[in-house]
Amino acid sequence: MADFTWNLLHPTSLLAFIFPGKWQKPPSSFVKCNVGSSWDESSKIGGGACIVRDEKGWFCSTAGLFLKLNLPPKLTW
Numbered sequence: 001m002a003d004f005t006w007n008l009l010h011p012t013s014l015l016a017f018i019f020p021g022k023w024q025k026p027p028s029s030f031v032k033c034n035v036g037s038s039w040d041e042s043s044k045i046g047g048g049a050c051i052v053r054d055e056k057g058w059f060c061s062t063a064g065l066f067l068k069l070n071l072p073p074k075l076t077w
Helices: 002-009 011-018
Strands: 031-040 045-054 059-068
Antiparallel strands (some): 031 045
């Protein structure tokens, strides 16, 4: 508990606590889905992917997506 409190008081350490540099396996009988994505504003092209692994780190499933937007000039986000 002391480590958790210390991390809350030190934001840089909190990020390392939430997003460790190394993949950590999920609890037993759970799976973990890691997601990544990227977007290029100038080309309006993006993509994303995910991978699902079990508590032993074994591959279970994956998915990917490619996206190219052709928006009319007057339509903005």
